[in-house]
Amino acid sequence: MGTRGKLVCSYPGPAIAVPNEVFEDPLFVSELAHFLCRMNEDNLDAAPTTRKAGSTVAEERDTVHPRYITELLTGILRGVGRPADIQRITKRIGDDVVWNNSRLPWRRSSLWLIIRVAIQTTLKCNALNRNIYKSFMLFFMNELAQKALLHDMSNDVLQWTVAKISRRLKKLGKSAAEWLSITVLETCTSIRTLLDERWKQVQAIDAVSPCWAPSALDITADTQLSLLHSGHYISNVLSSIHSSPPSSTFTPEIRARATLEDFLTVDGAFFQAAHKHEPHLTLYDVEREVSLGIDRWVAGILTSDIDSASEKLELLAKGYSTAALQTYNFNPEDVSRMFLTVIELWIALDKLVTRQIPMLADYSPEVPTSLLECLLLRHPENLQQCHLASQYLRSRHAAAKDGWSVFSARADGNSFAVRYYNKSSSLQTLKSMILKDARATRATKLEQLQTSNALHAQLQEQAARSTHVLSSNGKHAEQRCGKCKLEKRIKEMTIEVHEWPLPTDSCRAAIVVFELKCPAAFNMWRSATFHALVDLCSSPREPTKPFIILEKCSDLSPYYTKHPKSRVTLASDTKPYTKSHYRKTRIPSTEQKVCLNSGLDFYCFDTNHSTRITDAFGSLDISSLCSYHLGHGPYQNLQKYLQDTAHTSNDVICSKVDCDKDLSMHEFIAFGHLRSGPSLQWLNILREIRANSLSFRRDEVHMLLAQAAGQVGPYSNNGEMVWHRELECSSFCSSLLTELESLVAAVSGNWLEGMTMNTVTLLVSRLLARSLSVEDGTDITHQAHQLLRTVRAETFSWVVELMVKLESTANENEKLDLQSRLRDTAAICRSTFHIVEVTQLLKTSGDLEILLSCAIIIQDNTPAKLDTLSEMSRLLIERDHHLSWKLWPQINDTIEKGNKGIDLAVKRVWPTYRQGSHWHRCGSASCSWFTSTTLKCAGQEPQKLHLDILYGSLLVDGKTVGKLPNTIQQHSHFTTIFPNVSIFCLTWTNC
Numbered sequence: 001m002g003t004r005g006k007l008v009c010s011y012p013g014p015a016i017a018v019p020n021e022v023f024e025d026p027l028f029v030s031e032l033a034h035f036l037c038r039m040n041e042d043n044l045d046a047a048p049t050t051r052k053a054g055s056t057v058a059e060e061r062d063t064v065h066p067r068y069i070t071e072l073l074t075g076i077l078r079g080v081g082r083p084a085d086i087q088r089i090t091k092r093i094g095d096d097v098v099w100n101n102s103r104l105p106w107r108r109s110s111l112w113l114i115i116r117v118a119i120q121t122t123l124k125c126n127a128l129n130r131n132i133y134k135s136f137m138l139f140f141m142n143e144l145a146q147k148a149l150l151h152d153m154s155n156d157v158l159q160w161t162v163a164k165i166s167r168r169l170k171k172l173g174k175s176a177a178e179w180l181s182i183t184v185l186e187t188c189t190s191i192r193t194l195l196d197e198r199w200k201q202v203q204a205i206d207a208v209s210p211c212w213a214p215s216a217l218d219i220t221a222d223t224q225l226s227l228l229h230s231g232h233y234i235s236n237v238l239s240s241i242h243s244s245p246p247s248s249t250f251t252p253e254i255r256a257r258a259t260l261e262d263f264l265t266v267d268g269a270f271f272q273a274a275h276k277h278e279p280h281l282t283l284y285d286v287e288r289e290v291s292l293g294i295d296r297w298v299a300g301i302l303t304s305d306i307d308s309a310s311e312k313l314e315l316l317a318k319g320y321s322t323a324a325l326q327t328y329n330f331n332p333e334d335v336s337r338m339f340l341t342v343i344e345l346w347i348a349l350d351k352l353v354t355r356q357i358p359m360l361a362d363y364s365p366e367v368p369t370s371l372l373e374c375l376l377l378r379h380p381e382n383l384q385q386c387h388l389a390s391q392y393l394r395s396r397h398a399a400a401k402d403g404w405s406v407f408s409a410r411a412d413g414n415s416f417a418v419r420y421y422n423k424s425s426s427l428q429t430l431k432s433m434i435l436k437d438a439r440a441t442r443a444t445k446l447e448q449l450q451t452s453n454a455l456h457a458q459l460q461e462q463a464a465r466s467t468h469v470l471s472s473n474g475k476h477a478e479q480r481c482g483k484c485k486l487e488k489r490i491k492e493m494t495i496e497v498h499e500w501p502l503p504t505d506s507c508r509a510a511i512v513v514f515e516l517k518c519p520a521a522f523n524m525w526r527s528a529t530f531h532a533l534v535d536l537c538s539s540p541r542e543p544t545k546p547f548i549i550l551e552k553c554s555d556l557s558p559y560y561t562k563h564p565k566s567r568v569t570l571a572s573d574t575k576p577y578t579k580s581h582y583r584k585t586r587i588p589s590t591e592q593k594v595c596l597n598s599g600l601d602f603y604c605f606d607t608n609h610s611t612r613i614t615d616a617f618g619s620l621d622i623s624s625l626c627s628y629h630l631g632h633g634p635y636q637n638l639q640k641y642l643q644d645t646a647h648t649s650n651d652v653i654c655s656k657v658d659c660d661k662d663l664s665m666h667e668f669i670a671f672g673h674l675r676s677g678p679s680l681q682w683l684n685i686l687r688e689i690r691a692n693s694l695s696f697r698r699d700e701v702h703m704l705l706a707q708a709a710g711q712v713g714p715y716s717n718n719g720e721m722v723w724h725r726e727l728e729c730s731s732f733c734s735s736l737l738t739e740l741e742s743l744v745a746a747v748s749g750n751w752l753e754g755m756t757m758n759t760v761t762l763l764v765s766r767l768l769a770r771s772l773s774v775e776d777g778t779d780i781t782h783q784a785h786q787l788l789r790t791v792r793a794e795t796f797s798w799v800v801e802l803m804v805k806l807e808s809t810a811n812e813n814e815k816l817d818l819q820s821r822l823r824d825t826a827a828i829c830r831s832t833f834h835i836v837e838v839t840q841l842l843k844t845s846g847d848l849e850i851l852l853s854c855a856i857i858i859q860d861n862t863p864a865k866l867d868t869l870s871e872m873s874r875l876l877i878e879r880d881h882h883l884s885w886k887l888w889p890q891i892n893d894t895i896e897k898g899n900k901g902i903d904l905a906v907k908r909v910w911p912t913y914r915q916g917s918h919w920h921r922c923g924s925a926s927c928s929w930f931t932s933t934t935l936k937c938a939g940q941e942p943q944k945l946h947l948d949i950l951y952g953s954l955l956v957d958g959k960t961v962g963k964l965p966n967t968i969q970q971h972s973h974f975t976t977i978f979p980n981v982s983i984f985c986l987t988w989t990n991c
Helices: 026-041 067-078 110-126 132-150 155-175 178-207 219-223 231-238 269-277 279-299 303-328 332-356 358-362 380-399 416-423 425-465 482-492 506-516 520-535 636-643 649-654 665-673 678-691 699-710 722-728 730-747 751-768 774-808 812-831 845-860 871-896 901-909 972-977
Strands: 007-011 049-052 055-058 089-093 494-496 568-572 584-586 602-606 929-933 944-948 954-956
Touching: 026 067, 089 110, 110 132, 132 155, 132 178, 155 178, 269 279, 269 303, 279 303, 279 332, 279 380, 279 871, 303 332, 303 520, 332 358, 332 380, 332 520, 332 871, 358 380, 358 416, 416 425, 416 506, 425 482, 425 494, 425 506, 506 568, 506 602, 520 568, 636 665, 636 699, 649 665, 665 678, 678 699, 678 722, 678 730, 699 751, 699 871, 722 730, 730 751, 730 774, 751 774, 751 812, 774 812, 774 845, 812 845, 812 871, 845 871, 845 901, 845 954, 871 901, 901 944
Parallel strands: none
Antiparallel strands: 007 089, 049 055, 494 584, 568 602, 929 944, 944 954
């Protein structure tokens, strides 16, 4: 029963008038007294009960139903009397119940209610006046307030006491006696005066300021700087004689290229150490090794080794993706490769687990193919990976039975855990062991119950035969009374209940046993699936806190086998009987009250996110992570048209009000139309290149075209990329290349059009990644390669021009702008090599010269901290790093074959370079450093050169030339003194 506000009750309850001659009968009085005493002790069937897990238990937190008094006793009294018509009072009762992690709740005192009812009914019978009871209660509370004032009680007690009596006086109004009003007013005034005095004391303490004595300060001593140990250094600096700097030796760092076996370890130590040392390179190696060798590695795993192999795959997928999200810093291209790699690792794990547990193929793989549609991929090796992954996921979904999921909350014969249990002899043996131990414990509990019931009966007999002990004055000596002690002992006799460890339902019991000893390979599959879908692809959910999880259950924990990497377990919001206030029942009791069913209601629970499994896969969305994001500026309102393809042309036209004042309406509409209709994207790209409605030099336009060209989209049933079917048409590709050639010719000679060249390079490289047949694609491939050579030659001429401008500029702001353009243009120039047939574009020494000289220029003009750069500059640098890692083996082979491009590259950035000895590799084949010695001539000693072909670092005698070392630039003092300042320690021309 529930009520809003106060509960209105009338007192007294049923009233029966008994004649005096009956009430004065000693036998009647004795029986009435005995009845009331027994009703005070015996609950009978009026005690409240509750039903939990199929068992009925007494609910001692609720109040006993009063029917044995209000109905039985009044019915008996009606036999000797008659109902009485008496005056009743009405009270509004606030029956508050306060409870928090306690055995019994707090309730308002029932004794205080009886006292108030007795006072009010007594005063009402005297009929002095209508408000006599309220006046008396005001008088009584005023006396309490005066006593609280005398005992110097706390401020909050005094405050609510004043509020209480003031409210009662206000309610009485003019009906209150004058003397009573004056007394209450005096009490309230006294309390308010005391509270004001206490507040003034607090204010006075806080008003005192800390001691300030300037005369005690020694300014001279505190401001004098002493350099007691710097005399020798200062003398050397001031002297006119300077010693020649000592020659430094440089030992190149060996970058070990790891294999898949190195990364797939049981502890993940190799990956963690490698990532800490070389974050980006380590992630690239993982992606490369997984794409090239994961299928071969899976095929070589024996059935007996599937458990350990599953642990390695789960650990690598989790460690790699966690590190990649931190390192890639929301770069959508890198994040897309990360998602693709994680899905490939998951597929490898799924293949192993389905080989070990074939019935898993009947259940949904949970990973939707729609995740692959969001990825940004434009290189052929990644597109091939994505195609194979999509085919596998499609086949898994097709083979799964409709509606079957291993994460379903349904507990029936089709549940994966139940089916696995029915075929597993080890799990059935485990359940038999649990039931055997439970039966033995229950038998012991029943013996204890019989013993306790017998003892209770014996004590009751002793109490019935004994009498109360009286003191010398005839009063009850409670402390020495043996009968009272026996009654107290009887009253306190309880027994703990026994709770059955497993659910009564056979399917739910099978699920619990399955989780107690979950197969290791399936456990890893489940953890990896949750990591991929929940940790990476879902937004955070509100965590929940179950009362208990499986491993904390005292009855089941001895049988629980916990895997250190497991994250899915069973949890229950309902308490077990042994952890609730039902854990004990009073003696005497019965077997039904002591031996109870399991009170737990288990469900699958993710311990990492503290969520129910059924609520975990609510919304899987990675579109934001795999999309470019437009920064502040005129294009910022067009993000939805870049990220999505669901809008129509009419939607764009209706949104013209969102057009920024710095953006033309024609470009706003052209930008929004380009991705309106996923199958029309490439046709729209061709149209916009011809129409020239977009500002191709803008970063935002490049992002739009890169998103349209790179997003994978859905696959057809025969494996075609639906959004990119035009690239399979030779006539379309020819038209696209022709328009791009016209665009390149139009922007040639203007180095401000670097982003236009970047867009052209990206579109051509995406075109070359198509799966066009050789007969139709030979001419197109040749035309594309020639276009890339044209772009490379033009952008390299811009690099040379910008180098000259940077060298001759003295203005710091102009220098920073030119340095940024030089770095970005060099990266765009190098991006023309990022194709499959890189050997076609790396034939001559001039090609190698451009590739290496631009790498050196990028390295010399890149700050130590990339977070100071714009989003597009960071994107270009990260693309360039990926290109360097990919071309590493080809460049190594080209230099070792004697290609003179490396000398031309050094000569390009260092005009006074004197070619000396041949370049050779430093150390093993895994080293990216090459070394040479300059030619000795009159007045010039030979110098040792080192060039890192991976990152473009060029060292002369072991030192950087042209920029400060990164160790200095990254120092906190340097960034504080020189924020956003370009520091050149020595120009290349003067070396």
